[in-house]
Amino acid sequence: MTQFNNATVIKKANVYFDGKVTSRTVLLPDGSKKTLGIMLPGEYEFGTDLKEVMEILAGDLKVQLPGSEEWLEIKESGEFTVPARSKFKLQVAQVTDYCCSYIAD
Amino acid sequence: MTQFNNATVIKKANVYFDGKVTSRTVLLPDGSKKTLGIMLPGEYEFGTDLKEVMEILAGDLKVQLPGSEEWLEIKESGEFTVPARSKFKLQVAQVTDYCCSYIAD
Incomplete structure (x- = not known):
């Protein structure tokens, strides 16, 4: 899509x-919410409220998911999921x- | 709005x-097009194809419109119009x- x-x-x-890091909020007819965002080079920590599925459309980054010591590298495209009420x-x-x-769970 | x-x-x-400088393209039911964007501090030159109306939603910047020597300062909110096929x-x-x-003209 x-x-x-x-x-x-x-x-x-x-x-x-x-x-x-900036984004725009998009609300879909089924009631779901998405944000379309841009991250410039840097190191960031985010907290989640709901579960989040992050789809990477372009870029090069590493993510450390909650409870993990490992860094997952994503180049160009990829996806990762972050549990609700956690930090990554x-x-x-x-x-x-x-x-x-x-x-929403 | x-x-x-x-x-x-x-x-x-x-x-x-x-x-x-990044933006997302939004197409409206009447066929019109808008972009919602973010500019980080820096100096930029842009060229227009169509006439553009730039609404500033937040920020602090100066704009030099085509054919002008003056810099117009906008803080927090404001608007300026750039003619088609020009540079600013x-x-x-x-x-x-x-x-x-x-x-579209």
Whole structure:
């Protein structure tokens, strides 16, 4: 799927880490929520509220999932899932374009 | 208007200047096109194809419109219009959140 149809798009951006991570919120007709975001190179830690599925559309990064010592590398495209109410770390090496889906348990 | 309804959102980001300027394309039911973007601090020159109305949603920047020697400063919010097939320059001092509307003449 290369586009979302019949979507509601929140105009104002979500801005984190001095703008090195930004996203826009997209609400779909089925009630689900996604954010389309950009991460510039850097190291970040995020916390989740809901479960999150992070689809990488372009970029180069490593992710450390909660409870893991390992860093998973993703180049160009890939996906990882983060449990609800947890923290994960990212090392972003190249500008990364992502789509995050929020999943109610 | 704080959101767009019944919109088509192109998933992949538009990326310029090594990711210091990025945007997402939103197509509205009336056939019009907008981009929702973020500019990090820096100096940029852009060229237009169609006429563009740039609405600043947050940020701090100066714009030099085509044919002008003056720099117009915008803080927090504002708007400027750039003619079709022209170039304009920006000096972005703080992370800037914008909505660009493309107007067919």
